[in-house]
Amino acid sequence: MIGPESRCPCSSGEQFGNCCARYLSTEAPAPTAEALMRSRFSAFATANADYLLRTWHPETRPAILELDPDQQWYLLEILAVHDGGAFATAGTVTFRAHYRSATDRRQRDSFTETSSFVREAGRWFYVDALELS
Ligand SMILES: [Zn+2]
Numbered sequence: 710m711i712g713p714e715s716r717c718p719c720s721s722g723e724q725f726g727n728c729c730a731r732y733l734s735t736e737a738p739a740p741t742a743e744a745l746m747r748s749r750f751s752a753f754a755t756a757n758a759d760y761l762l763r764t765w766h767p768e769t770r771p772a773i774l775e776l777d778p779d780q781q782w783y784l785l786e787i788l789a790v791h792d793g794g795a796f797a798t799a800g801t802v803t804f805r806a807h808y809r810s811a812t813d814r815r816q817r818d819s820f821t822e823t824s825s826f827v828r829e830a831g832r833w834f835y836v837d838a839l840e841l842s
Pocket of ligand 1: 719
C-alpha cells in the first residue's frame, strides 16, 4: 500500500502525497502533459483503472480496462517532452516504463513509448502511443 509519505511511483523523487496522489484523488487536474503521464504511470502502479479511463481521450478510450495484477510498475524514466505545457493544447512525452512480475521479481522488462496528449476544457487527456522498442 502506498501512503502519502511514500515515494511517488512516478520516480519523481517527491512524496506521493505531494505528487501524483493529488491528481489521482481528483483534487486537481494534472497541469501538464508530463504531469498527466506521470500520474497515469502512478495509476498503473496503484491499480487505479478508474483514473486511467478518466484521463483517456473519449475517442481512443477502451470500454473496459483490465490491469494485470502480476505486473508491478516500479520505475519511470522520462526521456523527452515536446510541448504539453500548462497553456498548450497538445504535447508528447517519450518515456521508458519498467515493470516486474509480482510473483517472481527477477522477471523484469521495460518498454519505450511516445505518448500523445491533448488538453480540452482545461484537462489533459492521453490519446495514443507509438511504441519505440
Ligand atoms: Zn508522481
